[in-house]
Amino acid sequence: MPEPAIVTEDIARQFGDFWAVAGVDLEIAAGEIYGFLGPNGAGKSTLVRMLCTLMRPTRGRGLVAGHDVANEPEQVRLRIGVALQDAALDDRQTGRELLDLQGRLYGLRRAERSVRVEQVLRLVDIGSAIDRQIKTYSGGMKRRLDLAAALIHDPDILFLDEPTTGLDPESRAAVWEEVRSLNEQHGTTIFLTTQYLEEADELADRVGIISRGRLVAEGTPDELKRTVGTDVIVARVESLTDTTLQTLRSVPGVDEVVGAHQEVMVHAANGAAVMSPVALALHDAGTTVVSLTLRTPTLDDVFLQLTGSHLQDGAPSDRSERSSEHSEHPDPPAGEDARAPDRGSDKSTKGART
Amino acid sequence: MVSTTNAPTTALRVQARPAGFFVDVASVAQRAIRQIPREPEAVIPALIVPIFFYVLNIGALSKITHQAAGFSFKSFELPVAVVFAVTGVSRASALVTDIQNGYFDRLVITPVRRLPLLLGLMTADLTLVMALAIPVVVVGLALGVRFHAGVLGIILFVVLSGIWGLVFTGLPYAIALKTGNPGAVNASFILFFPITFLSTTFVPKPYLQGWLGTVANYNPMTYILQGLRSLIVGGGGIPGPLQSWNPAYLGQAVLAIAAFGAISLSLALLALRGRVRRS
Numbered sequence A: 001m002p003e004p005a006i007v008t009e010d011i012a013r014q015f016g017d018f019w020a021v022a023g024v025d026l027e028i029a030a031g032e033i034y035g036f037l038g039p040n041g042a043g044k045s046t047l048v049r050m051l052c053t054l055m056r057p058t059r060g061r062g063l064v065a066g067h068d069v070a071n072e073p074e075q076v077r078l079r080i081g082v083a084l085q086d087a088a089l090d091d092r093q094t095g096r097e098l099l100d101l102q103g104r105l106y107g108l109r110r111a112e113r114s115v116r117v118e119q120v121l122r123l124v125d126i127g128s129a130i131d132r133q134i135k136t137y138s139g140g141m142k143r144r145l146d147l148a149a150a151l152i153h154d155p156d157i158l159f160l161d162e163p164t165t166g167l168d169p170e171s172r173a174a175v176w177e178e179v180r181s182l183n184e185q186h187g188t189t190i191f192l193t194t195q196y197l198e199e200a201d202e203l204a205d206r207v208g209i210i211s212r213g214r215l216v217a218e219g220t221p222d223e224l225k226r227t228v229g230t231d232v233i234v235a236r237v238e239s240l241t242d243t244t245l246q247t248l249r250s251v252p253g254v255d256e257v258v259g260a261h262q263e264v265m266v267h268a269a270n271g272a273a274v275m276s277p278v279a280l281a282l283h284d285a286g287t288t289v290v291s292l293t294l295r296t297p298t299l300d301d302v303f304l305q306l307t308g309s310h311l312q313d314g315a316p317s318d319r320s321e322r323s324s325e326h327s328e329h330p331d332p333p334a335g336e337d338a339r340a341p342d343r344g345s346d347k348s349t350k351g352a353r354t
Numbered sequence B: 001m002v003s004t005t006n007a008p009t010t011a012l013r014v015q016a017r018p019a020g021f022f023v024d025v026a027s028v029a030q031r032a033i034r035q036i037p038r039e040p041e042a043v044i045p046a047l048i049v050p051i052f053f054y055v056l057n058i059g060a061l062s063k064i065t066h067q068a069a070g071f072s073f074k075s076f077e078l079p080v081a082v083v084f085a086v087t088g089v090s091r092a093s094a095l096v097t098d099i100q101n102g103y104f105d106r107l108v109i110t111p112v113r114r115l116p117l118l119l120g121l122m123t124a125d126l127t128l129v130m131a132l133a134i135p136v137v138v139v140g141l142a143l144g145v146r147f148h149a150g151v152l153g154i155i156l157f158v159v160l161s162g163i164w165g166l167v168f169t170g171l172p173y174a175i176a177l178k179t180g181n182p183g184a185v186n187a188s189f190i191l192f193f194p195i196t197f198l199s200t201t202f203v204p205k206p207y208l209q210g211w212l213g214t215v216a217n218y219n220p221m222t223y224i225l226q227g228l229r230s231l232i233v234g235g236g237g238i239p240g241p242l243q244s245w246n247p248a249y250l251g252q253a254v255l256a257i258a259a260f261g262a263i264s265l266s267l268a269l270l271a272l273r274g275r276v277r278r279s
Helices: A044-051 A073-079 A095-105 A110-124 A127-131 A139-151 A169-186 A197-203 A221-226 A242-249 A271-284 A299-307 B021-038 B040-069 B073-086 B092-101 B103-109 B114-142 B150-168 B170-179 B182-197 B210-218 B220-233 B247-275
Strands: A006-015 A018-028 A033-037 A059-064 A080-083 A157-161 A189-194 A206-211 A214-219 A231-237 A254-260 A263-268 A289-295
Touching (some): A018 A206, A018 A214, A033 A197, A044 A059, A044 A157, A080 A139, A095 A127, A095 A139, A139 A157, A206 A299, A242 A254, A254 A299, A271 A289, B073 B220, B114 B150, B114 B247
Parallel strands (some): A033 A206
Antiparallel strands (some): A006 A018
């Protein structure tokens, strides 16, 4: 069996009293695209910075390409490419100068650099702008150049920290295509952090969900979605009461009911069959319905079930059945991702369905 | 080693490896030097200001000093103009920009050795301060300043000035690496004033009175100016014995630069170590 590309064992990082990463175990196979999904401040970037040798773990260890990130950082650096959260570029160089310098620092000879620059440019499609100063680039072009810089030395493992945050849909789709192409044609292992559900769903072979510095779930997107049932009925209502939730829970065929603000998620194995009973139950409970839709589960539903919050707005699900389990862990301040670890409590959310 | 594969977009597979210390220094330096003409706003004042004050000072004070002390003020002031040109010119502000926008992290993630990240910038600084010193010297020569030490004296004059400019950069680099704050780096320019003005900047050492004379005795700038002046007029203290290539004056200048450099560069290296420690 080939050696895993990335392994972490209880890796953790503390800032003052806060644990940005509170003990994460991962094993990522060579050639895999692994999506690390979580909201802002969940600890994604801190984990990437530890695995990229920019930051030492407070405890635990990380192995990248078989080398310890704390004790063999030089070996790790030779084998990884990194595109951090904000495109890290020098505006006063041209794209070509930046790529050439990057190649020199990785020990590539002039002929190698020349060929590799052309190759990565074909992959990321910057066109003739490559000879212009980077300050003239759009956000999408900067992001693609950043990706090209991360690839210049043909790394075995690529870390992409929120590669499409802030990009328009067209640029985002272009980056996705480039990531897929890299993985399929080069066999590059890709560790991708994102706060976008679609991104993880679209790209990742497996997804790890991180909340408050801990891995709360892991699996293929389909596996994760199956944990919340097959269908979801989303009811937007004018006001949400406990009576509404109780009434919905009594509808035959309903597996689980989760309320958040003015929205109720009704999980059911056969959504179409319970659509009408759910509508009647809402009417019977005296609830004014704004909209009622049926859809298949998303990773946001998984995240909501596991943490009591939506992924992208971080809104607490104060009417979730699980809200009481998390009330002792208030959201940390921005930039301080997690409270001191109370290890082993996160996965208790499993099986908390109605 | 270059190899070929059959994959459609992977005609060349390459193997990353450490580039070597000197290649690292040259790579970082080349990028920094390339940026200099792209930031004329940072370079042009460093050239114009010292020439402006040089011409202004000698225009205003030449007659007084000549009548009172009997020496050429334009010769006396040329080292000051060159020191003004080369002191405080560095890539420290650009380094802070790199730190703030994440490009420094991109460099640190590569296999580049840590020391060349600083030495490369300093190599660019040395190139720039030499380039700034030369036109100031040319202006001096055009205004009639004559070097008693000859052409070799002019070369040594530029080299000593350049090395002084280089060692001074240790301070702004230390601040840049320690704080990552552009305001703090700009404020480091304040250090320029006591070092350059609490010295024999405008009058010879024998004329410095009271506390200023005492402070000047401990200021390395006094000995640097003395050594540089000795290459022009022979007697670095002016008035004094005219002697080109005065070994005592030149030796004291070199020692002053070395002592200052030992402190400033140590601070910069400590700050670099702190910045890349991965704490």
